[in-house]
Amino acid sequence: SAVISQKPSRDICQRGTSLTIQCQVDSQVTMMFWYRQQPGQSLTLIATANQGSEATYESGFVIDKFPISRPNLTFSTLTVSNMSPEDSSIYLCSAGQGDETQYFGPGTRLLVL
Amino acid sequence: AQSVAQPEDQVNVAEGNPLTVKCTYSVSGNPYLFWYVQYPNRGLQFLLKYITGDNLVKGSYGFEAEFNKSQTSFHLKKPSALVSDSALYFCAVRDMQAGGYQKVTFGTGTKLQVIP
Numbered sequence: 018s019a020v021i022s023q024k025p026s027r028d029i030c031q032r033g034t035s036l037t038i039q040c041q042v043d044s045q046v047t048m049m050f051w052y053r054q055q056p057g058q059s060l061t062l063i064a065t066a067n068q069g070s071e072a073t074y075e076s077g078f079v080i081d082k083f084p085i086s087r088p089n090l091t092f093s094t095l096t097v098s099n100m101s102p103e104d105s106s107i108y109l110c111s112a113g114q115g116d117e118t119q120y121f122g123p124g125t126r127l128l129v130l
Numbered sequence: 131a132q133s134v135a136q137p138e139d140q141v142n143v144a145e146g147n148p149l150t151v152k153c154t155y156s157v158s159g160n161p162y163l164f165w166y167v168q169y170p171n172r173g174l175q176f177l178l179k180y181i182t183g184d185n186l187v188k189g190s191y192g193f194e195a196e197f198n199k200s201q202t203s204f205h206l207k208k209p210s211a212l213v214s215d216s217a218l219y220f221c222a223v224r225d226m227q228a229g230g231y232q233k234v235t236f237g238t239g240t241k242l243q244v245i246p
Binding site: 018021057058059060062065109111117118119120121122123124126 | 162164166171172173174175176179181218220224233234236237238239241
């Protein structure tokens, strides 16, 4: 298994600003993912963070709004840019290994005013 | 395309009674199937998975799930529910034949409420 930490755990931001969320894994992993979740609801995949190349974004998500970095096999960041209240959500980082299981971080709760 | 359905938004069960949380799936080929649990204000925790082999899969915290290919189901079960099992449960599927990167589809979640 993998242990994943995220920073910050929560934040309150003003509209128009940007927030960078960090995700750290305690071991090298092949795949890292970023999800968005409204409280009590399902997960929506934002993008897959690829080491050494650009992230792969899902339909409805674009790099200008959600730039992602993956500088090595244990770390990734997601930036939520030019935020609006609609970006208020829980952002989850996950990591996948060869056994097909994804392990999740505790999440970042974002409130945009 | 792959999909997963959790037909019940909420399941209520008395403490000590058996519980079942339902999940059905649709994939083109053979599925990888997963169950995750999410406690309030926490991330998702992996419970168990089916990749291949025995249709009855045992996981964490006394949970198990049965893979039924003919009914395309993967229901989560526990013989005796605990109040501490109250949480949000997610079923997830990945098509084994899906190429490229590993994309998993999550269900809408089922809230399990165990009543003391």
